[in-house]
Amino acid sequence: MSRTLTRAGTVAAVGLTAIALAACSAPKNDSSGGSAGASGGSSASAATATSAADLGGMAALEAAAKKEGALNVIALPPDWANYGQILKDFAAKYPEIKITSSQPDAGSADEIAAAQRLKGQSGAPDVFDLGPAVALANTSMFAPYKVADFDKIPSDFKEPSGQWVNDYGGLMTVGYDSAKVPAPTSLADLMKPEYKGKVALNGDPIKAGAAFAGVQMVSIAEGGSPEDPTKGIEWFAKLKAAGNFLPVDPTPATIQSGQTPVVFDWSYNQVGVTPKLSTWKMWTPPNANLMTYYVQAINKDAPHPAAARLWEEYLYSAGGQNAWLKGGAKPVLFDEMDKAGTLDKTAASALPPVTTPVIPTSDQTDKAKAILAKEWANAIG
Missing domain, CATH: 3.40.190.10 (Periplasmic binding protein-like II)
Structure with a gap:
């Protein structure tokens, strides 16, 4: 990784x-x-x-x-x-x-x-x-x-x-290779067959800050909150059950080769991909501008x-x-x-536009961390 x-x-x-x-x-x-x-x-x-x-x-x-x-x-x-x-x-x-x-x-x-x-x-x-x-x-x-x-x-x-x-800081985004997958317009799209084995989370959310925020973002988009990532955990469990979750930690090499065509990651990392892969795009759920x-x-x-x-x-x-x-x-x-x-x-x-960003507080982060530590492994395995 x-x-x-x-x-x-x-x-x-x-x-x-x-x-x-x-x-x-x-x-x-x-x-x-x-x-x-x-x-x-x-x-x-x-x-x-x-x-x-x-x-x-x-x-x-x-x-x-x-x-x-x-x-x-x-x-x-x-x-x-x-x-x-x-x-x-x-x-x-x-x-x-x-x-x-x-x-x-x-x-x-x-x-x-x-x-x-x-x-x-x-x-x-x-x-x-x-x-x-x-x-x-x-x-x-x-x-x-x-x-x-x-x-x-x-x-x-x-x-x-x-x-x-x-x-x-950065905006949590869903990066994708537009030459290999359709442009997502909702998180529900990522459950479709077109994304089979193609959606990678940026590491282990228990250890990696980007992956942690990725689960938080999904939770917010699914009606949850920054301090309670339960809905995000449930969403990724469903993604895995659908066969769409890709348990590969993405790198520039895996992105350019097409091995990880969809990646949850920070905007500043996504920006770094585009000069090397012109078909790489970013999308963020409009109701979950997590920074x-x-x-x-x-x-x-x-x-x-x-x-x-x-x-x-x-x-x-x-x-x-x-x-x-x-x-x-x-x-x-x-x-x-x-x-x-x-x-x-x-x-x-050059920064991506952000409207009404959600910036978790220290207390929210502490609460989310405790829930993830307890529930993530059981949900994802």
Whole structure:
């Protein structure tokens, strides 16, 4: 599975050049990639810093991060929300900091597992990019930190102390190859014989944020709610009974080959398919415009705490936010940047139109997660 579509898969490690080229497969070396032992006093204070001001400002934070000389990221495939370019740009701005990208195809749950497994080691993840359900279940692992523009982020999109912050969002869509299947006009269409063995969900909703949101979207469309995905679970069980559910985790390769001609996934991933497959289209149930934002957090046991905080500052700068936007994702500071005139208008105009979006709250996500954990395996098998 590839996080380009599923955020779940095998273990790999890459240097920045390999990240930019999207060509990596070397096993991760947990004993390498870190310089925590050489980070000294500045790193010790960085580990408890809740803002750049705690370290004396951005210049001091940059100096501390450069002294550490390393940053470990995880589950960031190059094609997902433009992360390849983001990693390349960060490395160009801070060439003194070596980036190690582990498990680019991993799921959100795998990020947490890696941090737990590697706790105290130099190869542990410094930062997380998580689906909301996994993030909210693991807040005890996060270090509070407020980036420079923290106060500009709407209160519904952050934990008040900066323990976690939403970063970018997308619209849940049904992508399909118009050359291989009819254009769906309702979810009921996907139960028809024309879609036999052709409808793939983006991973396991217990582990993958996109799949989780896919079930939520169907639940809403079927008359349910974001906090109760029962109707979504029932719908996918019927899809399987009809023989239309395809238990294959989609990748760009499976889409282009025609193996997975219908895929539930985020709009920013669907946008990435169209340049390679002109017949790939998107559809969303008109009564279920579900948008979900992923979550940024700093590992409280980060081996490179200054670099982790500098990475967050970069992501929430105009450069980082516009980079996500260019990847087809809606950055959390979209509205503020639009007002300030710093938003990339061309990239913004390419986003799919959304009317009356449903954005699940933290409480709704928690409730849905509990129900899915209990019911999904029984329904799908």
